[in-house]
Every structure is written in structure tokens, then in C-alpha cells.
Amino acid sequence: MNFKNYFLLGLLLCGISACSSDDSAGPEEPVLQKAKFAVSVKNDQVAKRTKAGNTDYDKTVNKLTVGIFGDSWSTIYTQTPTTSVDGQFSQIGPQEVYAGDVQVVVVANASTKVEAALKSAKTMEEFIATPITLSDEYSENGLTMSSQVFDDIKIIADKTNYFGYAESKGDLPSVDGQTDGVEIKGDGAVKLVRNVASVSLKSINLSSEGNYNSKSFLLKEVFVANVKGLSQAASREEWGKIETPFTITADNDYLKYWVGEMFEGTMDMGTYKYGTQTESENLKKEETENCLLTDSWNKIPASIDYPFYVYENVNGETNSTGKNYTLFVVRGDYTYTSKGGGDITDKDRFYAVIVNNPADMNASNYEGVGKHNYVKRNCKYEINLTILGPGSEVPYDPMISTNLSTAVKVEPWNVKNVHEEVE
Structure with a gap:
């Protein structure tokens, strides 16, 4: 090979080396300060x-x-x-x-x-x-x-x-x-x-303005049902929605809902509740002493002002009207005086309230928080119950021959009054 060929080969190798060096350098990484x-x-x-x-x-x-x-x-x-x-x-x-x-x-x-x-x-x-x-x-x-x-x-x-x-x-x-x-x-x-709301019983009163001459009510327990057991950590907006949507494709999917008390057989379901839910002692408050209401309480119940912390549940069970919205349930013995003068006691009667039911709401009920349906985080729902009659024999169905009127005042966490009249 003559000198000229060696010279050309050298130029070629130098060109390849230069290209290889340029390719390996790449873009400069940004310097983080x-x-x-x-x-x-x-x-x-x-x-x-x-x-x-x-x-x-x-x-x-x-x-x-x-x-x-x-x-x-x-x-x-x-x-x-x-x-x-x-x-x-x-x-x-x-x-x-x-x-x-x-x-x-x-x-x-x-x-x-x-x-x-x-x-x-x-x-x-x-x-x-x-x-x-x-x-x-x-x-x-x-x-x-x-x-x-x-x-x-x-x-x-x-x-x-x-x-x-x-x-x-x-x-x-x-x-x-x-x-x-x-x-x-x-x-x-x-x-x-x-990330939670608070639901509590504020008061119970007896009334004889309906079809019954109410005499007394023995409060036994309060609990909540249809409580979503999951939520998400935060939202993009201040006070934005964090509700976790539940996909119900099998019976055990209902375990994502929580309940304060489970019942035997058909009593565990009804118009307002469907599916076997996860039982939690945190969602029930039993009375350990006799708390009897006549004109006033003989002893203030422990369940008065006792808050249950619950997650947002605006959607309930999707496409199932009225089912699995958060419920507040009161159980007790109702005594009334019959027209003949004798006292009649109906034991273990239930009074179920759908928390913040839109059927009972109007725009004037809300102060400091936008109008919303059912349970929204960072609101306090205080329930005032006026009993006019025996209530229901089962926890999750509408009460027979019942008048239910509701007036609600909604404020961020501090005040959310629900007035219920139940016969």
C-alpha cells in the first residue's frame, strides 16, 4: 500500500472517531439547584x-x-x-x-x-x-x-x-x-x-301530636350503616370530592361498606340497605344503663353527642335508588297509652334516618357549605329525633304509618341539624 492510501485511510479513521465522540456526548443533563x-x-x-x-x-x-x-x-x-x-x-x-x-x-x-x-x-x-x-x-x-x-x-x-x-x-x-x-x-x-364527616344523635323528644299518646321511650342503642370503608387521601380542589366509587359485581363486594351491627337473616337487609357489610364496633354505641325518656331523660344517654366518623357517600350504590346511602339508626322500646287507658310497649323498634336525604332538603338549609346530597366530608350531621309512634320492627325498611318531616341546617363540621318527626 503506497503512502497516498495510508494517508486516506488515516483521514477515514479520524472521521469515524470524531463521529463516535459526538454521538456519545448527548444532551447535557439539567443541573438541579x-x-x-x-x-x-x-x-x-x-x-x-x-x-x-x-x-x-x-x-x-x-x-x-x-x-x-x-x-x-x-x-x-x-x-x-x-x-x-x-x-x-x-x-x-x-x-x-x-x-x-x-x-x-x-x-x-x-x-x-x-x-x-x-x-x-x-x-x-x-x-x-x-x-x-x-x-x-x-x-x-x-x-x-x-x-x-x-x-x-x-x-x-x-x-x-x-x-x-x-x-x-x-x-x-x-x-x-x-x-x-x-x-x-x-x-x-x-x-x-x-377526610371524614361526623354523624351524631343530638336529641330525642316524645310527641303525642300524631296517632299515639306517647308515654316513654327506652333508648337501647344507636348505630350507622352503609358507611364506606374506603376513601382517597386528597383532592385537587380545596374541600373537593374524595369519595371512592364502589364496583359491585359480587356479593362479597358489599364488605367494602361498614355497619355498626349485623342482624340474622332477612333483618340484615331492606329497602335502605343491601348486602352483607363489614361489622365495626366503632360504628355502634350501646346504652349500658336504663336511659328512659318521658318528659325528660332520667339519665342522659351516652349516645347523645357521640360522633361516628364516616367517609363521603354521595353516590350510594350506583344505579340503585335509595340503597346504601349512609344511615343513622336508633333502637329502643316505645310505650304509649291506648285509647282504653292501658299502656302498651313495643320492644326493639327501629328509627332509621337517611343522613342528609335530598328529599328533605332545600337550598335555604345550607350555611357555609354548598348544597349537597347525602354525606360530604368535613360536615357535621347532628340528628334531632321526635318520636310520635312505635317505629319499625326491622332496621332498614321505611316505618309503617309514619310521618317523617325533616328540617336541616348544614354548616362546615360544626353544625348540621337534622330534625326528624317519626310516628
Whole structure:
């Protein structure tokens, strides 16, 4: 091979080497700049019932799980909050994160299992759709709560980014004497909404205005039925829907509903309830002493003002009108005086109320919360029952010869009055 051929071969090899070097370089990876992130949520302490039945605080924040999702990264972490000096806020951080445009969501009091599921989420949609279980609401963790998804949040590099400390975005809040940070959300502390509703018996009264001369009522128990045992961790909107739709294709699918008490045979189903549901002692309150109502109670029942925590149930059983909407049921012995003068006692009579039945509602009943049907999270449903007659022999069917009139006032969590007259 002559010199000319060697020269040409050398040029060819150099060209191949240059092309190979260009291909392997590829596009440059973006450099993530570090930042710090701190969250503040508002403390709104009002009375609640703990698992033991004592009064505590239903807005207690025991721990916070924060999900931050950027363009090419995400971080999900859980911390126990500290309380601000004035006691108004629970706060966590600063936590090391990356700068850039992000989405942020906060969940409070997640159980260990739910916390692990949240941390495995790859996207915001997976995070907010994480299932939560009703049994966790009766644990020592406290009630689960969640924020909306905050879009278009920009974390600033080399800064402490405060989320919920000041009213205006761009403010420079002083936090524990530190003034090196900047508010990136504005509009004050992050608002958390409970993932449960509360249903309770507020009062029972006797009336003789109907067909019966009511004499007394011995209250034995109250319980709830058709309670959804699952929900989801959060919603995109503040106070948005988190109800889990149930697909019923087999009888055992009804176990996804929970009930306070099971009955034998045909008594366990009826017009308002279908399917064998999961029994939970948390959804029933029995009276251990004789609580007799005449003109007044001889002893205030333990079930008065005793809240049951339930998940959203707006849809009931899809395509089955009237079935499996959340029910509140009272059982007791009703005594009336007959026209002949003797007293007659009908034992174990049931008074079932569909919670927030739209047939009994109108727009003027709602204050501070939009008109809705059935059970919505973060509402309190307090039931006032006026008994005019014996009620029903079975728990889940409409009462025979019954007048049922309802007046409801709905407010966020604190007040939701249901007035029932039952004959």
C-alpha cells in the first residue's frame, strides 16, 4: 500500500472517531439547584371524641406528609410538626428540596401504611388517589386531613421557601428569628380539610301530636350503616370530592361498606340497605344503663353527642335508588297509652334516618357549605329525633304509618341539624 492510501485511510479513521465522540456526548443533563422548603398549617382546635370516648381535639395535627412534584424530580416526606410560639400554627421544615416549578399537596395524620403508599407515588395523581381506610380514623393517629393541590408554585434556589407563613407571595416572614426566607404561596397558612364527616344523635323528644299518646321511650342503642370503608387521601380542589366509587359485581363486594351491627337473616337487609357489610364496633354505641325518656331523660344517654366518623357517600350504590346511602339508626322500646287507658310497649323498634336525604332538603338549609346530597366530608350531621309512634320492627325498611318531616341546617363540621318527626 503506497503512502497516498495510508494517508486516506488515516483521514477515514479520524472521521469515524470524531463521529463516535459526538454521538456519545448527548444532551447535557439539567443541573438541579438546591433550596429549602418549610410548611405551615393552621391549628383549628375544636372538641372531638377519641377512641376511648373522651373529649380531645379533632383538628390536632400529629404529623404531616408533604408531596412536592417537579418537572424531573419529586420528594415526599413526613415530619412531626412543631407549634408556633402563639399556638396558631403547626409547622415543619426547612426540608432540602430542589428549585423550580412544582406542585405541592399536604396530608395530615396518615397511618404508617398510608404513609408508605404516599411515598411510593410517582405522580401527583397517584399521590392524591392513595386509598385510606376508615379504621385508621379511629386510631391514635388522629383524623386524616388534606390540602388542595397547589399548582404553579416556584421554589427559589438558595433560599428558605416558606409555604403558608404570610398573606402575600414574596413577603419576607420572620420565622423563629430567621429572616433569610421568602413566602412562595401567600394567603396565609395551608388549609387542611378533614377526610371524614361526623354523624351524631343530638336529641330525642316524645310527641303525642300524631296517632299515639306517647308515654316513654327506652333508648337501647344507636348505630350507622352503609358507611364506606374506603376513601382517597386528597383532592385537587380545596374541600373537593374524595369519595371512592364502589364496583359491585359480587356479593362479597358489599364488605367494602361498614355497619355498626349485623342482624340474622332477612333483618340484615331492606329497602335502605343491601348486602352483607363489614361489622365495626366503632360504628355502634350501646346504652349500658336504663336511659328512659318521658318528659325528660332520667339519665342522659351516652349516645347523645357521640360522633361516628364516616367517609363521603354521595353516590350510594350506583344505579340503585335509595340503597346504601349512609344511615343513622336508633333502637329502643316505645310505650304509649291506648285509647282504653292501658299502656302498651313495643320492644326493639327501629328509627332509621337517611343522613342528609335530598328529599328533605332545600337550598335555604345550607350555611357555609354548598348544597349537597347525602354525606360530604368535613360536615357535621347532628340528628334531632321526635318520636310520635312505635317505629319499625326491622332496621332498614321505611316505618309503617309514619310521618317523617325533616328540617336541616348544614354548616362546615360544626353544625348540621337534622330534625326528624317519626310516628
